[in-house]
Amino acid sequence: MLDLPGPQFLLRSLKRSICLCCVMLPFLALPRLFASTPDKVSQPAIVAYVFPGNSLIQPGDIAARxxxxxxxxFALIQNGKISTEDPQDAANLATLVSLKKENPGLTVLISVGGWLGSGKFSDMALTRESRGIFTQSVLAFIEQYQFDGLDVDWEYPGSVGAGNKFRPEDKQNYTLILAELRQQFDREEKKLHRRLFLTIAAGASSEFLEHTEMGKVQKYVDTVNLMAYDYYEPGSDTTTGNHAPLFADPLDPKKISADRSVEEYEQAGVPAAKIVLGVPFYGHVWGQVPDRNHGLFQQGKPVPNAFADYKNISTNMLSNGFSRYWDAAASVPYLYNAAQQIFVSYEDPESLALKCKYVNDHQLGGIMFWEYESDPSGKLLDAIDISLHHEQSASMGQP
Incomplete structure (x- = not known):
């Protein structure tokens, strides 16, 4: 049985709806900046990160429709320019673009950076000259591969991330590079006679907001892909927890959740319609977890293979000594193996259905997930596809 939202939650939802109307009304006469807003309201986005590594993507591997x-x-930054390294990338890029024949409404973007690929962002964004070199390389890349735009995954401006170089001025330079990309995209669109999208992958933390100017940034991007996961990780958290909670569990020492992150982004100036809620197709694993509260919010230690994709969770763990439990307050599942004292935080179709309802209730831009290959069965994508569109149709009074 699921807990229903209380009066405070409903009141805040009403306030958000009122605030969204207040934010959007002055801009109704600006078709370019908010051209995609009606589509987002009527058809929430479903955004998939595809990370094939050194494997070849086959057309049938992706449910494009x-x-x-x-x-x-990911693309990387080399010598100040966007580039790819893997010899399979060219073929994979062509395969993905070809999927637009199957789904004409599909857009394909190149994502640059990532956790291990963000070390060159600070240098690239430092000066007008360096930003110009990067921007021109992006335009050439888009033209070469017939992409529909760029996703900037800088992890993270003003922060070390995975040991990356960073500067205090990253905060302003992050805004500048996005503004200059948007300006060049607007010009290029007139030549190409088609839309070019600019999106970002954004950290779901107060620290990310402190080191960026999201109120300014949101003016230049089509969507903010909010990475609302990894709130708890075995490598950095000695206590187990929900790594992608929709709401905060009162017992959670951190009091973190996707809902809190969405609220913080709105308070920072990002319209709800531009926020795409990120969800994980993977789980985190802790070992040596005592059998109290089925392992939730208990002491734990990292284990080998502490990252588990949904395929492994659904086909191996659930049939080999792991029991599924439900955190009703957080609206997410977790697994616990009492014999092995192993705890797993993850996402499943039930929790994704509730996140889709949340997206529609709060009029967010859609759902994003990392990453496609983690669930070859398609169960998680099916849950998103059905839940997101069914919930939306129901809210609009459609059968």
Missing amino acids: KLTRINFA
């Missing part, structure tokens, strides 16, 4: 956008991960 269930997606709105594909972000290919």
